[in-house]
Amino acid sequence: MTALTDGEPQADFGEIKVLETKPARLVGSDSLEKIEFEDGTSIAVDGLFVAIGVxxxxxxxxxxxxxxxxxxxxxxxxxxxxxxxxxxxxxxxxxxxxxxxxxxxxxxxxxxxxxxxxx
CATH class of the missing domain: 3.50.50.60 (FAD/NAD(P)-binding domain)
Incomplete structure (x- = not known):
C-alpha cells in the first residue's frame, strides 16, 4: 500500500510508504493500472481509495x-x-x-x- 498526499502528511502512516508527488493521470484500459505523477514518475496500482483530509x-x-x-x-x-x-x-x-x-x-x-x- 502507498499513501499519496498533496503536502506534508497530517498523520503517522507507520510502515506505509508515503508519496508527496502530485498525481497527474490515472491510467488503465478496463481497470486502473497505474498512476502517473507530474514529475514524470509512475507507480503500478491495483486500486485507488480517495480520502479527503481534515x-x-x-x-x-x-x-x-x-x-x-x-x-x-x-x-x-x-x-x-x-x-x-x-x-x-x-x-x-x-x-x-x-x-x-x-x-x-x-x-x-x-x-x-x-x-x-x-x-
Missing amino acids: ASALDFARSAGIITGPSAIEVDEKMQTSIPGVFAAGDCVGGLLQVSKAVGEGALAGTGMIAALRG
Whole structure:
C-alpha cells in the first residue's frame, strides 16, 4: 500500500510508504493500472481509495475553541461538539473515512440540530 498526499502528511502512516508527488493521470484500459505523477514518475496500482483530509477543519475548530483530539474534533453521541449548538460529522471527527459513515453521522447531527433548535 502507498499513501499519496498533496503536502506534508497530517498523520503517522507507520510502515506505509508515503508519496508527496502530485498525481497527474490515472491510467488503465478496463481497470486502473497505474498512476502517473507530474514529475514524470509512475507507480503500478491495483486500486485507488480517495480520502479527503481534515486539517483545515481541525484548525478552524481549534480557533473557534472547540475541543479536539490530536487528529479529530471531539463530539458526543449526537455529534455535538464542546460548544452547544455546534455539530460536526464525517472525516473531521475521526474513525473510518467512509462516505457511508459520514452520511450516518450527518443524519445524527441533523436530528441533534433540530432537537437543539426546538429546545
